[in-house]
Amino acid sequence: MASEQFIQIVQENIICWQQRLTQEGVEGVIAEGDNLLQAAAMGLYVPQLWALTAVYILQAYPIAESLGTGEQWMPVLQTAVAAAPTTNDPLTIQLLNRLGRAYRLSQQPKKAVATHQQALRQTEPAAPAWVVAEVHLNLAEDYQAQYDIATAEHHAQQAHQLIANSPEQYTKIKAATQNILGILYLQKGQLALAESHLLAALHLWPDQNNPVALARLTKNLALSLSLQGKHETSLFYYHNALDKIRAIGNAVDQAEIENNLGVLYLQIGESNRAEAIFNQALHKTLPATCRAPIRASITHNLGEVYLAQNRLFEAGLYIQQAILDWQQLGDQLEMGNSIGVYGIILHRQGHYKEAIPKLETALSSLSQLPNRGRVAELTQEFSQELAQCRLAT
Template sequence: MTTTTTYRTLFQDYLCAGLQLVLAQVQAAEPLVPDELRRQAWHLLSYAFESAAAWPLARDLLLALAPKMEQAGFRDEWIAYLEQAVQSALLRGDERVAAECQLEIGYLYRLATNFASAREWLRASLENFERQEHRQGMARALNHLAYVAWREHHYDEAEDFADRALQLLDLDDVERAMSLSAKGLIAIDRREWRLAEENHRAALQIRQEYGDKRKAAWSLQNLGYAMRGQGKHAAAIACFVEALKSLERVGDPINQAIIELNLGISYYLNKEYGHALDCYARAEAHYGKSQDQLNIAKLHVNRGLCHLALNELEKAEIAFNNSITLFQQLGDLGERLNAMDGLGLTYLAMELRKQAAAVFESALKELPLIQGTPIHDTLLEELSLHLNQAQPVREDLTLAVQNLGT
């Protein structure tokens, strides 16, 4: 009995010493945690979750690791550790850490485009923060819920979440930038470009004042969206290029990929198709690790547009079919119909009129299901025009390709 007790005490001592050492190294690691250190941290946590004595150090290590694991692109593996942490925190009555971990899990599921799971965890976090009357935590959960609702095209709900977050936050709280960013992205989807620009400039200013270079780069990217929507392609490209340089310096490969995608779209709109394809190739190299199926799908549809503009029709067909499959899996009907429009135009360019007409007709039949969304009227006009072009008389495709939404 004495030997067993001594062994357990010794093990706990070694475990706590290891946690303390690794915690200091993780806190000092910039911008990302080296892979060997990350493996050591995960190994120690797998034991520490079962130890009451080690919990305070395990908790601190977990919270130090969380933003760096997200930045490095870890999703499913890291979520498994966070789920264990939630159980350990609840078991020990550590409601604050449980809420933080629930929030982080919801955030990671959002980034991985698993929106149902994201909502579940974010609502659990919100309820936990509400029980603690932790206003800033409640606001953060609401902001992430706003982003989920925006991604699912539930714009009124998204705006309500963001407004509720703003009401909870002090005027000097940097989290207000997240609320303003959500409202700016909603405005972009509604084609309210000036309002979007106003919100994203305000978010950018807050993040620059706080010295948050990573999130300031995100705001620059969002500002680029707003500039592009106003037809200011040179200004949009400048925003994306500056944001890309910032993220390269802070080490944010996943968001670099998103900016590369959007920089490519701006190059496409500026008829610089080679530059656009180069951007898409660089973006694609990052996306596999992030599991961001939504942006992978968007990449394929925009790559298809470039190949179509370059008359590389077989490549365009493959790209549009890939995007259609992914949007179908994601349940994003509006984006899938837009990709079908691109596929139909590709068949038109191949002079496969019957196949083109069948694609346009199929898309038009499903179009009423997204009535009331910002993309509906644009797709109705374009699909109707393109179906007419699929009739026996050959039409010039140049205008159709230019009008195709990205």
């Protein structure tokens, strides 16, 4: 049994960190990740401090997530859920939400869905609307990451309906719901609707001291604008997002914004600028140990740049690496895209017989996904390329 002195030390340490998180935000604790985690782990050693520790974890975990260290909190989250005195109180459900997010961000989609479905089952009829809305929001993000757009939209709309008339203190959930709806409409190709929701999310976001969240919202809005051909406005928002994220040195988020910016430069015909920013993201921004999906995406996009520049040998090298990366990550859509682009490269090199099976494989992979939005566009592109290859043989 812990001594009273030990309990007091642990309690005071947690309260101290809570005060710092409230007063200083992300930028104030950016170098304190290990200490934040240690405070949570120590709190869970003391059963009578479970509620205090749970509240602290809910406050600290989003900051760890925004700094790219959320996966390190998985054991603490698992312990906190297992030690919960009841299963259906809001604190336990919120911890399950965070645990599910940690699973999703560590590329464990099935565990993410199962954890969030467990959270939904544990919300009893008397649970506050915002608690249930947050569970639906997380399920929407889970299914969106798996390209199950219909199920994701169902959960996003459930969250929106539950939170629409909630008090002002739940504005952050409202903003997050608008954000996921915007992302879903992007994937469905409903670009004006996506822009509308993403603008609403940006205007609703209450925490101006969280540069990571603001940068992510801004990046999504910039993407919706670029896909509509609003290039100047999109460039403004991308650079705005980069300014926010560079201030705290979040490598993964910075690389994601640089990746999107490079795609925009490629779209408007500035392939040299696209090449420079992709190389910056891949070889300077991202740590060599980072195996997140963003590395595969940038690798693929560099291949696209070299294809646009007719540097076919280099294009093939990068696209083949991207295919291997997507296979390891289990991303069927992106793997199909990279295989299809490799087929296009082989076609340009005059290797028609080698190109045909690559394009057929890409189309087969895409055919297992809902044929709308980006999937439909890629299917049309690769089908046309395949027809041309067959004519040439």
